[in-house]
Amino acid sequence: MLASAVVLGLLISSFAVASGEGGAILGGKRNPGSNESAALSRETQIIANTGTYGTRQSNKSDNGGGAIYGCRSKAGGSPKGNEPCVRASNLADGRAFEFESKGGTEVGAITSSNAAAAPFTTNAHGVATGLNADQVDGKSADDIQNDTLKAAHTDAVATAQGLSPFAAVDADGTLGGNRGATSASRTGAGTYTVVFANDVSGCALSATETQFEDAGAVGVQLGGDHKTVTVRTRAGGGADGTGATAPTDRPFHLVATC
Structure with missing residues (x-):
């Protein structure tokens, strides 16, 4: 009876630790479980002091991703007190993010169910190297300016000709x-x-x-x-x-x- 009580106590203790606040993370499982009442109500913080990365997530499958983040945050982002699904904040003067792809014809995509939505906003006014911000439909700003001048000249000629029957x-x-x-x-x-x-x-x-x-x-x-x-x-x-x-x-x- 004593042994049974000890085993039962260990099982109950292990289940208690495996869900809810302070519980262990179970590999290959939903944490802390499908019970909504057991959902975590506080941030889970991972603090590291290393010269590489605090955490690393990877997937060796040829069609699986490394990580997915979902949330139900309202509009406005951090300035409105609505935290985005993903936020990278560099407290020094280095980069906050990097995206890299080893191949393919595109590095990523930004999509929205609202096609009229802005893909992103920025208060930075520096030149985005390699972004081709100087091009629209494959034409540089100089090309567009020259086309505009040519069109204006053509219009002026047409107007002048129209005034000369x-x-x-x-x-x-x-x-x-x-x-x-x-x-x-x-x-x-x-x-x-x-x-x-x-x-x-x-x-x-x-x-x-x-x-x-x-x-x-x-x-x-x-x-x-x-x-x-x-x-x-x-x-x-x-x-x-x-x-x-x-x-x-x-x-x-x-x-x-x-």
Whole structure:
């Protein structure tokens, strides 16, 4: 009976130590057990004084992790009194953390069920070496700046061109290449009308004959609707020196510089 009492006492004592505050940690088991009432209510502290690490957790399985930490802390982190699931605090001036991977195409991932959440915040403003913070979609800040300047230049050119309607008209009055012109027609010998889509009364109108030999003077006149321009082309006098200036059918370019 005495021996049985001793054995029973040892068993009861071992179970008491194996769960709850002050109990031993059981390998391969849930500590202090699945009984929620036995959950630890105080920090379990491991204090070391060694030149390597205070604790080391490793897993030799080819698909198992070294450690997992879970918590139910609310938003705000330490500044709000809500401790994060993991916190590394270096009380000296060295690194608080390091992540290293021996291979693969990525070192880690930060994911959230809220895709709009910020992946992290920082009050540090130094350069993050190797983070490619200078790149967006594979382009450096200089590339982005150059692209912006090119785009601005292109927009400026497009704007300037948009402010300068023009029309290329054949000798028979056919409208060719143009910007902002809606129609062209021959109304008489060397006389044409060109109609623009918008008011060009605030623009400087100029026209030139588009032929090299015997090119003559060209006159332009804006109509009362501020969109229709009458153009009259003339011969240049010819090689015989007759000085002929009668209206003559000639191809021309008409430009409205606004």
